[in-house]
Structure formats: structure tokens, C-alpha cells
Amino acid sequence: MRCEVRWSLCWENELQLSDHIELTEFFRKAYGPTGAFNAKPFEGSRSWAGARPELRAIAYDSHGIAAHMGLLRRFIKVGEVDQLVAELGLYGVRPDLEGLGISHSIHVMLPVLQELGVPFAFGTVRHALRKHVERFARYGLVTILSGIHVRFTLPEARLDKPPTRTEDALVIVLPVGQSMSDWPAGTTIDRNGPEL
Template sequence: MGSEVRWKLCWENELQLADHIELAEFFQKTYGPTGEFNAKPFEGSRSWAGARPELRAIAYDSGGVAAHLGVLRRFIKVGAVDLLVAELGLYGVRRDLERLGISHSIRVMLPTLQELEVPFAFGTVRPALQRHVERFGRHSPVTVLSGLRVQSTLPEARLDKPPTRIEDALVIVLPVGRSISDWPAGMTIERNGPEL
């Protein structure tokens, strides 16, 4: 690594236009190689894809943005239970720094999640990342759940698509203020909003 990485926690209303432009470019470069469509939401100065985060952990080095993790507090429905969570999403790391990994992002964010007094942090990832996430879960308090169906709304209402989508995703749960044994049973999760 060419320089030391420094982490900065930013509330969304603290970001300036230049920050959004820099983050949008970061996400285009990070998500673009996974498919042109994945970079499309970040055109211009838009630094979010679905729901807009309220808090961000951003790593910087001499090359600019090195990694990012967004947080949004929301109520989700797990089975029949409404549950407050801090949704984790908008995760990315610059290719030349992939060893930073999600574990560094979560370690930086954990004290803040505890201050937010949420019982759990929650996130979803594509099934293609299952091995990566399970490897990460072996060395942290994160639990990886599979076989769940997650329903989300689309970021914008469209005439050519239904307003919601259902995905089979890997669900990541990080106990923050409660034990993982308190996570509700249920095979469906309703976000009641767009994915972060």
C-alpha cells in the first residue's frame, strides 16, 4: 500500500458536493467491473444507489477514496416481527486495497453502531459472495443467514416494473445491543423501502 489509510465517519448532511462527486466516481470504478448496469446509479454526482445512507464510514489514502460503508437506521419486518436495525450497505473497496475488507469497515463502524443503540446491524449480499462472507464471519461476531427471501421497493416507481422485488440473498446480522439468539425467526424479510 502506497500510503496510510485513514477512516472518517460522516453524517450525510456533512458531505459537500465535492464529496458526492468523489464518491460517485469511486462507486463507478468499484461497481463498474461487475457490470455496466451496476455503475449506472452513480452517474453525475449521485453517491448512492437505492436508499440514501444517513452515516458513512469512508477510508481515504493518497489515492483518494479507498473504501466505503454506508449505514441507514430503519425498521424491517422479519417474519411477523418489526425490528429496528442499522442497515449496512454501499460497501466498496478499491481493487488495489482489497485486503482492507469489510471487517475493517465494520470495526471502524462498531462503536458508532453501539452509540446509535440499535439491537442489530443487518445487510444483504449476492449469493456469489457467499464464500467471502462466510470466511469473514468465522473471524467476527457476524452471523450469515441463507435461504431467506428479502423484499425491497425499487428506488423509483416505474411504469414498466412492479414496485417491489424479492431476492434470495445472503443476510448478514451483527449483534450490537442484543444477542444473536434474539434475532426473530422468519424466512422472509421486508425492508419496506429500497436497499441501501
């Protein structure tokens, strides 16, 4: 039997220190199995990896946090066009609930995206997650774009690394206030900041 979860939408300034600590533990457990490096940003009470979200969708069940998705409004540059988006990221599901599905968190976020009046939601995922995302895309809500180079800054300036990194990630676009035909053409996206 599938466990019941309740979703909560929280603006970042509504979270208490105890919320950040609980989220930090959640992300360590959710991201740790994919590699120690992926869990490293979540130290102390830091409940974000790169850019800090402004809004979070958090699912709870009887065992605590079950799933999470963050949202951050920003302008990205697609080719030569500055495009307003709501970046979705910092997605995680507690390992014992794999299969809860990204679709649940996007459905929770959709009314908020519409209220915010953003033309598109945008996110990136590793190529290893393509089949997972394609299952959701077959319902026609999102478009998956490949062959796009996405550039972003590192969360902190470091002497031993260049300040920016470029990755060939899968780009996910969800039309909210405009149609997909309005998405700018381009093979590069510049976040002009750290990824969410």
C-alpha cells in the first residue's frame, strides 16, 4: 500500500532553523547514495546546494520529509535572449519512497507557477535520469531538450577551480504562461548564477 503524503508550500523566509536541519538530513540521505560528493553541500544547517530557492514544495509522511522540490525565479540567457523562468530543482525523494514521482511535485507547484505569472518553468537533469523524466513527459506537460550546453557559476568562488562550469544536461521546459513555440531557440543556456 502506498504511503500517504501531505504537501506543504513554504517560502524560504518562513522556514525555521529546525526546518533547515531536517531538510539537510533529508538531502544527505537522498543524495548520499548517488555519491558522497552529492551530499557534501548539505553540511551543518545548509539545506541548499547551489542557489538558494525562494519557494519549496515539501512532502511529509509519518516518517518526516518524503520529497522536496525548490523553485527560484530568475532570468536565464537562451542563445541571445534573456528569458524569465521559474527554475525547478533541488529535487529529492527519500530512498524508501522511490517512485513517488517528480510528477507529484510538479503538480503541486503548477498552481503556484501560474500565480507567479512566469512564462516557463525550467530545470536540468543528468542524462542518467532521461527515462525517469520521459515517463512524465509523455503526458505532454514538459518538453525535454537535449544537445544544449548549460553554463552556471559555482556556488562559491574558489582558487582551485574556474568560476563557471558548462554541462551538457537534459533541459526540461514546462510552458506556464506561454506556449512552447515561444521558447527561444539556442543551443546554449547561461544561468548567470549557480544552479538550483
